[in-house]
Amino acid sequence: MNSKESKSQINPLGLDAKREKAGSDTYRKYNYQYHWAFCRMLDEHSEGNEYAIFIEEHEDVTLANSLNGSSALFEFNQIKEIGSKSTISSLTKDKEKTVSPLKKLASSVCNKKFSGRVSSVNFVSTGGFSFDLHKEGLSFEVIKVGQLTEGEKAKILSCISEIDKTNMLESKMAFIIPELPEKGFDLAVEGKISQLINKRVPGCTYNSSSIYSCIIRDLQRKGENSFDYHDWDDSLKKKAVTSKQLDEIIDQHVKRKPDENLTTELLYILKDEYNLNSLNRRNIVSAFDRYYTAKLSNRDSELHKVSEEIKKLIKEKIDNFSTAAELDKYVFSQATDLLAGYFPSREDFSGAFLYELVALK
The missing domain is CATH 3.40.1350 (Trna Endonuclease; Chain: A, domain 1)
Known part of the structure; x- marks a missing residue:
């Protein structure tokens, strides 16, 4: 008998059959x-x-x-x-x-x-x-x-x-x-x-x-x-x-980091074109990651409409602005009720905007 078996104890409740199962x-x-x-x-x-x-x-x-x-x-x-x-x-x-x-x-x-x-x-x-x-x-x-x-x-x-x-x-x-x-x-x-x-x-x-x-x-x-x-x-x-x-x-409950090329471009834009403190910059990066994951896994028709609206505004005016931050402000100002109401914060909007911008082909 090994030590584990010698330490086991008999269950007093297991010596008699249950009356009700x-x-x-x-x-x-x-x-x-x-x-x-x-x-x-x-x-x-x-x-x-x-x-x-x-x-x-x-x-x-x-x-x-x-x-x-x-x-x-x-x-x-x-x-x-x-x-x-x-x-x-x-x-x-x-x-x-x-x-x-x-x-x-x-x-x-x-x-x-x-x-x-x-x-x-x-x-x-x-x-x-x-x-x-x-x-x-x-x-x-x-x-x-x-x-x-x-x-x-x-x-x-x-x-x-x-x-x-x-x-x-x-x-x-x-x-x-x-x-x-x-x-x-x-x-x-x-x-x-x-x-x-x-x-x-x-x-x-x-x-x-x-x-x-x-x-x-x-x-x-x-x-x-x-x-x-x-x-x-x-x-x-x-x-x-x-x-x-x-x-x-x-x-x-799902975490997936965006492609390294997208992340590198995001960080470059935030550093050079957005006048943000470290906390705001971090919040936008987190919003970017969430939006990226949602785009991959979400079949919500509302998200699809939001994405198409952002991309349409970017394509129409991308040549009229010298920085992403300026284009960000313009797109936000032109947003329909759907777009304006979809994001819980301004930083969430910027995260989505920057994803659509750097992913644009």
């Missing part, structure tokens, strides 16, 4: 649901899509494909963290006190004012499925109703016929086996965060654990909010995590 199982199931939603976000983010994701909003996880409430389409996902395979019978059979899983799913999306804006409805199960196609040796990650045999499809449609009177789910419902593992899903999510950042901002310095903590806490907090919101902007703010929000959090 349901609490831990229930927490894991809900925790899995939040992490599945996080992965769904990261998949959309990796494709450069705009989105808002809601927990416990008509279904376990609801995804809007736009931040515009008047045009957004909605994807609904019921998440089951179970060990057994789901069959046509288990999906369509009512129990003594509960309706079948598919009736529950149909009730969430059918006969609603938003039903015409439903893009897809998914039953997601960690246990997988046992359909006739599996007996033929086929294995799909996503199984649409149309891929089932006529007999299986008929049972499903019959099960939900009293709820889905327009038959919308025949073309919009699918069964999904999630990639997210049942155990260690927090580490899997951190891994996907790293993949996303390395894809978007290769070579940068970042802390995936910090990004993970910020988002998962917000998902949990908003998932616990049971209020309804008539106003779309209030709903986004208080119930959803959005693509814009994830962009902002990534920007806060």
